[in-house]
Amino acid sequence: MEHFIVSARKYRPQNFEDVVGQQAITNTLENAIKNNHLAQALLFTGPRGVGKTSCARILAKKINQQDTEYSEDEDFAFNIFELDAASNNSVDDIRNLTDQVRIPPQTGKYKVYIIDEVHMLSQAAFNAFLKTLEEPPAHAIFILATTEKHKIIPTILSRCQIFDFKRIGVLDAKNYLKVICEKEKITAEDDALHIIAQKADGAMRDALSIFDRVVSFSGNNLTREAVTENLNVLDYDTYFNMTDLLLENKIPEVLNAFNTILGKGFEGHHFINGLASHFRDILVAKDKSTIDLLEVGDNAKKKYLTQATKASIPFLMQAINKANDCDLNYRASKNQRLLVELTLMQIASITFDGEKKKSANYIIPATFFQALSPAAKEIKKPTQPKVTISEPEKVAEPKPKLVKPVLKTAQRRGSSLSLKSIHQKKEVKKTDIEENFDNHPKDSFTEEQLQKLWKEYANVLQKKGQRSMASIVATDIPKLEGKFKILFTVPNKLMKDQFHKGRPKLLQFLREKLNNYGIDVMINLNETVEKKFAYTPQEKFNKLKEKNPLLEKLRQTFELDL
Incomplete structure (x- = not known):
């Protein structure tokens, strides 16, 4: 069996012309060698697999080829030293390197030191390397390579000429x-x-x-x-077919197509991201000046141009927004499949004109699709005679008695502006808070963890500009009563009412952070606490004077104002 060499090694660039997608950097390095304008310390930084180490090796070989007679096979291997900082990151390794730097090269003009993954060096190793990097011998050139420039100390960065490698298109x-x-x-x-x-x-x-x-x-x-x-990627045809169904308002077919995608093992998050990118590409294909932004093959580009004629710009903008909202809410959702399905139904309803839409999140009612089927039409036929009402002359005397209960039930319907309806809405809001979390996790936690998260939530409110609620949360330290009940004391009724409004968000924050959905916050009112707070300068001074009476004498002596 013949030994196989992977393509990444077999086709590794041997000169600057072979490097893909980094033409600006390779031209700069070639000109620097020709003009003898090369710095003694270079830093190559950028993502993985873009040619940093390959360029370092090519540069190391090219430096000694300049002004020297060389053969094709000469690679000046004795002048090139590679150090893997991931495994040689101690101070002793750097000291050994600095000792070698003093020795001049036997052949060629320069000794080149390539330090790969330089960000892995320890703090002490960086400090030991500083002096050598700042004042190296004339025959030494250092090439540092890293994927994480932010981990390198600024004193090293300031001594290097930095080349930022970009992602390959x-x-x-x-x-x-x-x-x-x-x-x-x-x-x-x-x-x-x-x-x-x-x-x-x-x-x-x-x-x-x-x-x-x-x-x-x-x-x-x-x-x-x-x-x-x-x-295991979703190809273009999947998104083209799905978009056709969405444009034709075929919600049942859309849901079946999404179920097929899930059945192939793809995640809903992956699919909705790809669908948003597909809508973006259709939007790009609608204008001739932006067609070049389509990074697709020739066959796929033709399909995009065809589908761009079917989809309107308002539809694409709304569809992208809905897909983006789904992407943002996906991780936090408890029922992720339902979230994607609702998003697809909303997108499929954008171009629907069957009836007046009531909201931006409108979904075509299921009755519309039932009405299209012949079975539904047969069901509707026997219901029609029940709708007809006989004329007033033919109505018998006992029939008005049957109408009275109907009128009574109609009178019982509360107006949307009545006091009763307002109380009912408040009750609904209260029940929204008290959800059933029997099947949710209820991890145990300590009072210290609770108090730490409580302070963290107060800081979050402060950053959001909700200073009133933040100050209320910070008035007292919560105490753990029993297993999951939290007791919090406020000094007055106004604060209690205000705290009660922000209680649902606080509960949600604590439940998610502590992974315990059995937590409940009990509010305790203690009006005696109110006396402890001093708001005006006079009240603050009186408070301090109680602790130290000499402050009054000091104020009178220097005639100080409050």
């Missing part, structure tokens, strides 16, 4: 994969390579790893279907 990655397919004699559909490039998320190394995996799965013929099956 989808089209650049796709074009490079095409080149590899030609070299490996693999036939691949344009959409298949595009999906691989998208899945890589800007990392060329990841794109090559995915490419190897898909080739192992489907052989030398890469199709879009094979790639989507192997990578």
Whole structure:
């Protein structure tokens, strides 16, 4: 069996021309070498798999090739030293490196030290490295590489020339994969390579790893279907079909299609994110000046242009907003599938003109779809004779007695503006707070944890600008009564009423943080506490004077005003 070399190693760039998607940086480094304008300390930073270490090795080789006769095979390996800071991050490792720096190179002009994952160095190692980095010998050049620049201390950053590597674009990655397919004699559909490039998320190394995996799965013929099956991603056709159903207001078919997607093992969050991106791409395809923003294959681009003629801009804007709201609320939702289904039903109802819409979250009623079926029409026929009422002359004397109960029930319906209806609404609001949490978790907690979260909630209210509620929450320290009951004391009735209004949000905060949905807050009124608070300067001074009577003499001596 022949030894297999992964594409990420086999096609690793050997010169600056082979580096994908970093043309600005490679041109800068080449010009710096030609003009002898290269700094002695360089920092390469950026996401994983974008060519930082490859550029460092190419640069290390190029530096010594300048003004020197060299052969094709000469790589000046004796002049290049690589240190993996992830495993060599101690002070002793850096001291060994600084001792080696003093020795000049035997061949070539420079010794190049590549320190990969430099952010893994300890604080002491960074400090030991500072002096050498600031004043290195003339023959030494340091190239530092990292994915997390923010973890490097500022004194190191100030001594380096920083190069920020960017994520590799989808089209650049796709074009490079095409080149590899030609070299490996693999036939691949344009959409298949595009999906691989998208899945890589800007990392060329990841794109090559995915490419190897898909080739192992489907052989030398890469199709879009094979790639989507192997990578377990939702292809364009899924979103195109779903959008057609949404535009045609077919809610039952939409729900069945979503159920099929869940049956394939995809998460609702993944689907709703992809649907929002699909709406965005349709919106982009509606204008010729923005078509270039579509990072899709040629076949998919034609489908987007076709569907863009069906969908209006108001529909797309509303659909994107609803999908975005669903994305934001997905993690906090207790019934995530229902949340996505409601969002899909609302999107499917945007273009519905069957009746007057009452709200922005309008959903087509189920009776509309029942009316379309022939079985529903048969059910409606026998109900029609019951609606007809005989003329007044033919009404018998006992029939008015039957009307009276109907009138009484009509009179019992409270007006929306009556006092009774207002009290009923208040009762409904109260019942909304007291939900049934029998099946929810009820983890145990300590009084210290409770008091810490209580202070945290007061700070949250303060940041939101709800200072009145924040001051009420901070008036007393809550106490734990029994297992899950919290006792909180307020000094007056006004504060009690105000606290009662903000109690539901406080309960929700505590229940989520403590993972206990059996918590309840009991409010205790103690008007004697009110005397402890001093509001005016005179009251504050009197309070201090009780503790130290000499303050009054001090005020009179210096004729101080309050």
